[in-house]
Amino acid sequence: MSKFIALIPAAGSGSRMGHELPKQYLSLNNQPMIYHAINTLWQNRLITRILVILAPGDLEWFKYDWSQFSGKLVALNHGGTTRAESVLNGLIAAKQKDLVQSNDWILVHDAARPCLTSIQLENLITELAGDEVGGLLAVPVADTLKRIDASHRIIQTESRENLWQAQTPQMFRYDLLTQALHNAANANITDDASAVEALGLHPRLVLSDAYNFKVTYPQDLALAELILQERNNL
Structure with missing residues (x-):
């Protein structure tokens, strides 16, 4: 019977945050940011x-107490130079260690999306568990989109009809995702769905909301803090 296994690539440096510490370890509600993603995934039955998936030389991870997640949590120092490489390396290492089977569902989630809710996660699994391809959380694009030139002047306004913004988790079977990432090894892909699309397949979108955003800049961290504090006070 297929299992549901989460995978968090956490080998990046988060340079756009302007901080020496990799952003997955930046403090958020008195915990490293990655804690919140792990906690939501861990609570799902x-x-x-x-x-x-950590960078090979990552020692920061071991400065924190992860014992509350024992039984489910496994750290692997097999991160690569890109997100896609980290995911692929992690999948291969997990199979070698007999932590995953070919038909298992893999839910790849960004360490820098700390505001994922249990309801969003449950909806994703429920809607995709019987799907032939898999899919991801996403939201319809709401803002007007502008295409610019090298001087930052508008060339044209793009239609936002049928455009969605991809989020994570992105959920695919182990064999399919591994094949897709292998095939896209030399391509500049920014998410797992893009690799699956390159195989000629069509992942399904599951409606999420804007709260499941990716922390990229310092102001994003402040917003995530407010959202998590509000939830904890409910």
Whole structure:
């Protein structure tokens, strides 16, 4: 029977945050940012294992107490130079260690999306568990989109009809995702769905909301703090 396994690529430096510490370890509500993603995944009854893919020389991870997640959480120092490489390396290492099977569902989630809710995660799994391809959380694009030139002047306004903004988790079977990432090894892909699309397949979108945003800039961290504090006070 297929299992549901989460994978968090956490080998990046988060340079756009302007901080020496990799952004997955920046403090958010008195915990490293990655803690909040792990906690939401850990609470889901269907997810049997959480794989965190760290940079080979990452020692920061071991400065924190992760014991509350014991039984599900496994850290692997197999991160690569890109997100896609980290995911692929993690998948290969997990198979070698017998932590995952070919038909298992893999839910790849960004360490820098700390505001994922249990309801969003449950909806994703429920809607995709019987899907032939898999899919991802996403939201319709609401803002007007402008295409610019090298001088930052508008060339044209792009139609936002049928455009959605991809989020994570992105959920695909182990074999399919591994094949897709292998095939896209030399391509400049920024998410797992892009690699699956390159195989000629069509992942399904599951409606999310704007709160499941990716922390990229310092002001994003402040917003995530407010959202998590409000939830904790409910």
